Amino acid sequence: MKLIMLGAPGAGKGTQAKKIAAKYNIPHISTGDIFRANIKNGTELGKKAQSYMDQGLLVPDELVCDLVVDRIQQEDCRNGYVLDGFPRTIPQAESLTAAMEKLGTKIDYAINVEVPDENILKRMGGRRACLACGATYHVEFNAPKTADICDTCGAGLVLREDDKPETVQKRLDVYHAQTQPLIDYYTKAGVLAEVDGTQDMEDVFKAITDLLGE
Ligand code: ADP
Ligand code: AMP
Secondary structure (H helix, E strand, O other), X not given: OEEEXXXXXXXXXHHHHHHHHHHHOOOEEEHHHHXXXXXXXXOHHHHHHXXXXXXXXXXXXXXXXXXXHHHOOOHHHOOOEEEEOOOOOHHHXXXXXXXXXXXXXXXXXXXXXXXXXXXXXXXXXXXXXXXXXXXXXXXXXXXXXXXXXXXXXXXXXXXXXXXXXXXXXXXXXXXXXXXXXXXXXXHHOOOEEEEEOOOOHHHHHHHHHHHHOO
C-alpha cells in the first residue's frame, strides 16, 4: 500500500500517518522529521534546510526529491509506505511519479486531510513535538501524560520554532500557493481521497481505514 498524506501544515497528516504505519505495518516517511533529525545531528543537509524551515519556507526541491526517491527503494518499503510532507510542490510530485514509473509501481491513494485555516492556527499553537523520537502531542487535544514530557521516550517536548504564530501564517500561505495544486494533480491521476480532518483523531482514522480496508 503506497500512500501520500496531503493537507495543510497542522492538518493532522503526521498524526494519521503514524497510525496508518502501525496498523498496516508500513514505514512512515516524514520529510519534516528527516530534516529535523539532520538539523539535530548538524549534517550538511540540516544546515542547508534549517534557514528555510525557520522562515516557514519550503526547502528547495533538489534537496528533497533524491532523498525520498532513495528512501522508497529501501528494503522496508517493499510492501508500501506512507509519505508525510512529500510531495509539497508540483515538480516534487512529477519527480515522484517519474521515479515510481521507472520502478513499475504507482501511488494507491493520496489522502487529503481537509482542515480550514482557522482551525489550523489553533492546532499549531498547541502542538508539542518530541525532537528525540518524532512523537507529536497537543496540549488540549492529545496531551502527554506529564506536561512537556514525551510519553514514548521521556525527552522534553518543545514548541517547534516554525509553529510560532508568525511563521504558521507564512506556512499556510506557502501551502496554498505551492502545495494545494497537488489536490488537482492527484485528482487527475485518479487517486485522490478526501477526509474531513476537523473530526476527532479517531474519527479521522476510521474514515481512512474505511477507505483502505482492514
Ligand atoms: P501535520 O503533520 O499535518 O503538520 P500533526 O499531525 O502534527 O499535523 O497535527 C497538528 C497538531 O494538531 C498536533 O498537535 C496534533 O496533536 C493535533 N491534531 C491532529 N489531529 C487532530 C484532530 N483530528 N483534532 C484535533 N487536534 C488534532
Ligand atoms: P513538516 O514537519 O512536514 O511540517 O515540515 C516542516 C518543514 O520542513 C516545512 O515547513 C519545510 O520547510 C520543510 N519540508 C518538509 N518536507 C518538505 C518538502 N517535501 N519540500 C520542501 N520542504 C519541506
